[in-house]
Amino acid sequence: MLSGRLAGLITKEFAQFLRDPVMLFVVIFLYTAELVMCTMALGFDVQHLKLAVVDHDRSAVSRALIEELTTGDNFVLADQFTSLREAEDRLRRGALDVVVEIPPRMGARLAAGRPASFGVVVDGSNGNVAARARAYVIEQSARFVESRRPAGDRRAAVRPEVRVWYNPDLTNTRFMALSMLAQAGLMLGVVLPAAAIVREKQEGTIEQLRVTPIRAHELFIAKITPTLVICTGAVFPALVIMTLMGVPMRGDVFILLGLTVVYLLSAVSLGTFVGAITQTLQQAMLVGFFGLFPLLFLSGSIAPIESMPPWLQTASLASPQRHYVEIVSGLFLKGAGLAELWRQALALAAISGAMFLSAWLAFRRRW
Amino acid sequence: MKARRVLAFARKEVLEISRDRFTMGVALLMPLMMLFLFVYGISLDVDRAPLIVVDHDRTAASRELQARFLNSGYFILQAAPEDERSAEHALMRGTARAALFIPPGFSGRLGRGEDAPVQFVVDGTYASTAAILSAYGRAILHAYPEEVRLPLRPEVRVWYNPQLRSRNFIVPGLFAVILMAFPPLLTALAVAREKELGTIAQIYASPLTGSEFIAGKLLPYAVIAYAELLLVVFGGVVWFEVPVRGSVGLLLAVGLLYVLCTVSIGLLVSTLVRTQLAAMLTALIVTLMPAFLFSGFVYPLFTMPPAFQAYASALPTRYFLEFSRGVVLRGAGLGDLWPNVLVLAAYTATVFALATWRFRKRIA
Numbered sequence: 001m002l003s004g005r006l007a008g009l010i011t012k013e014f015a016q017f018l019r020d021p022v023m024l025f026v027v028i029f030l031y032t033a034e035l036v037m038c039t040m041a042l043g044f045d046v047q048h049l050k051l052a053v054v055d056h057d058r059s060a061v062s063r064a065l066i067e068e069l070t071t072g073d074n075f076v077l078a079d080q081f082t083s084l085r086e087a088e089d090r091l092r093r094g095a096l097d098v099v100v101e102i103p104p105r106m107g108a109r110l111a112a113g114r115p116a117s118f119g120v121v122v123d124g125s126n127g128n129v130a131a132r133a134r135a136y137v138i139e140q141s142a143r144f145v146e147s148r149r150p151a152g153d154r155r156a157a158v159r160p161e162v163r164v165w166y167n168p169d170l171t172n173t174r175f176m177a178l179s180m181l182a183q184a185g186l187m188l189g190v191v192l193p194a195a196a197i198v199r200e201k202q203e204g205t206i207e208q209l210r211v212t213p214i215r216a217h218e219l220f221i222a223k224i225t226p227t228l229v230i231c232t233g234a235v236f237p238a239l240v241i242m243t244l245m246g247v248p249m250r251g252d253v254f255i256l257l258g259l260t261v262v263y264l265l266s267a268v269s270l271g272t273f274v275g276a277i278t279q280t281l282q283q284a285m286l287v288g289f290f291g292l293f294p295l296l297f298l299s300g301s302i303a304p305i306e307s308m309p310p311w312l313q314t315a316s317l318a319s320p321q322r323h324y325v326e327i328v329s330g331l332f333l334k335g336a337g338l339a340e341l342w343r344q345a346l347a348l349a350a351i352s353g354a355m356f357l358s359a360w361l362a363f364r365r366r367w
Numbered sequence: 368m369k370a371r372r373v374l375a376f377a378r379k380e381v382l383e384i385s386r387d388r389f390t391m392g393v394a395l396l397m398p399l400m401m402l403f404l405f406v407y408g409i410s411l412d413v414d415r416a417p418l419i420v421v422d423h424d425r426t427a428a429s430r431e432l433q434a435r436f437l438n439s440g441y442f443i444l445q446a447a448p449e450d451e452r453s454a455e456h457a458l459m460r461g462t463a464r465a466a467l468f469i470p471p472g473f474s475g476r477l478g479r480g481e482d483a484p485v486q487f488v489v490d491g492t493y494a495s496t497a498a499i500l501s502a503y504g505r506a507i508l509h510a511y512p513e514e515v516r517l518p519l520r521p522e523v524r525v526w527y528n529p530q531l532r533s534r535n536f537i538v539p540g541l542f543a544v545i546l547m548a549f550p551p552l553l554t555a556l557a558v559a560r561e562k563e564l565g566t567i568a569q570i571y572a573s574p575l576t577g578s579e580f581i582a583g584k585l586l587p588y589a590v591i592a593y594a595e596l597l598l599v600v601f602g603g604v605v606w607f608e609v610p611v612r613g614s615v616g617l618l619l620a621v622g623l624l625y626v627l628c629t630v631s632i633g634l635l636v637s638t639l640v641r642t643q644l645a646a647m648l649t650a651l652i653v654t655l656m657p658a659f660l661f662s663g664f665v666y667p668l669f670t671m672p673p674a675f676q677a678y679a680s681a682l683p684t685r686y687f688l689e690f691s692r693g694v695v696l697r698g699a700g701l702g703d704l705w706p707n708v709l710v711l712a713a714y715t716a717t718v719f720a721l722a723t724w725r726f727r728k729r730i731a
Contacts, residue, residue, distance in 0.1 A: 020644070022642075022649065023644070023648065029652060041660075041666075041672060041678075044666055044670055046495075047670075117521065118522070120522065120524065121523075121524050123527065124535075124696070125536055125692050125696045127533050127537075128667065135499040135503055139509075143506075160487060160504070160508035161484055162486075162488075162504055163489070164490075165489070165491060191647070191651075282643075283389055283390050285552060286393040287393060289549075289552075290400065293404065297404045297405075309407060312408055340459050343460075
């Protein structure tokens, strides 16, 4: 299979790939520096939200409630106001996240056994933060009510044992690092082969290739090999970085490598498809991103898949990145093996196979 | 800088661009696709998280606890298997996001006045959903077996976006992100292409000065990018009905400044590298990726370590993003947000000057 002609072609592709130092730099950057950046910065640890209090009650109960809300990591007491109007001004400028307003006589109502409520205003300009702040307040006030039940009247209660599996300290960083790993593969896998094919067209060298005995499949293989090899190789520095960043690999390295190759195959297929149907690099890049973004978006790395409407959830099954992200988070976070991941692996293989076939057909027709 | 020469050169660019209708079409379609994906795809309501319930007690009390979870609106029942194992498998496979384990003797313990332990497990893979789900789970468990209405309840109101509709803050964020993601990709190729094709030598030989060259390149792409902005604003406000509390005119005026800024960044990149592909990849790293990740679009800047906050502050996206969200969501005006506009203006001038300087240096 590996004739001298094919070997020569592959050597030429590697040489062209490695000639521009920017290229290798970008590959390494995406697989290492970007991973570090995402792990360090995109933790999404929504803590120490700035909470201000407007206490019209000034009773022991209201003080205890404020104490309950502001002693943990969720909120810090940023300010006290005498009216909501004053707090509103600060909220509008973005200096506060949450304002708690305790109505007059709240303590007295509770002491008399009547239900009471207090007002909470959350800045909604970042919905992520607002949703968390709201959940924290609801949880902490439920706990407050339970803790204040008088000793005599104490009824039996549920003792909640809440655990977070796979990611006990609830940081986003592990997941971010893994989806960056998947993203780097998809992006480079699409961009690089597309550029390699379009370059031959723009420089006119494709005409020269056509008059040589080189066959379509040989050129096809030669165009995708460097990207496959380099991006698979780039997984190794990424593994080292991940281990250093505290996201050790718990599964089987060979399963990771094998499925990475299958995943990259889908990316380079899209890349060659784009390269086959476009004429200039500008076109290729635009069309490439046009195809790449939905795949990236539907992978669940930007927004959780179950929060999408049903039709998008169904569409996401077609994204190779979705299955790959599930595979790598299974391997890295849960220590899963093929027994748990065979569905994703099968789906990935099917998608890659279909994309590979259509890329090959498009490429051959335009050769 | 002579206006006549700039316009003449810009005309040549327009001719070149309009020859390639395909590129133009995709350039205008792309932001719309992003808008649709983000609006339909991102919903932060953590409602309907699939929940596994393993009920070993099977009494009225345990069914009531289960009902509390399902009636809260945050969880839907994925399955109620007999044993822990299949629950663990469901979490492992990712078909469920949380599991509730009610031990045998649950109601018996409560009846005797003892505390009854109940285990609630959340899949931590998506940290932000997991944090919210575990908080809701704790709240429901703490409230049980109390009546559904707690004696003391928080009445939470969310200002500026009361229903927490994600599109209300995603769309104004996208105005900033899309314009940083795509226009620089187009302009990054603009100068590099002339270099690669050798036509740059003709520019060197012409009386065109550096600033005229950069301005001529910039104008047509700025028009395309501004058309992208108008499309996205129109789509967001008219199609997706995102309410704009502030002035649309102000948003579009500062948007023009921002467009000039992002287009110049692409040109600056283009003057720094030799080949089109290198220009593309560099633009990817300095504009597209940070626009999504380090602008406050999804990941709030205050949750980042100081070094990365500084990195985010060194890029213009965050300033327009804050501006856009301020105007659209909070109805803020120039009086509140003038520092952001000032930074954008200074940024644009600096990048334009740097691009011109880089280009001049090449001639010498």
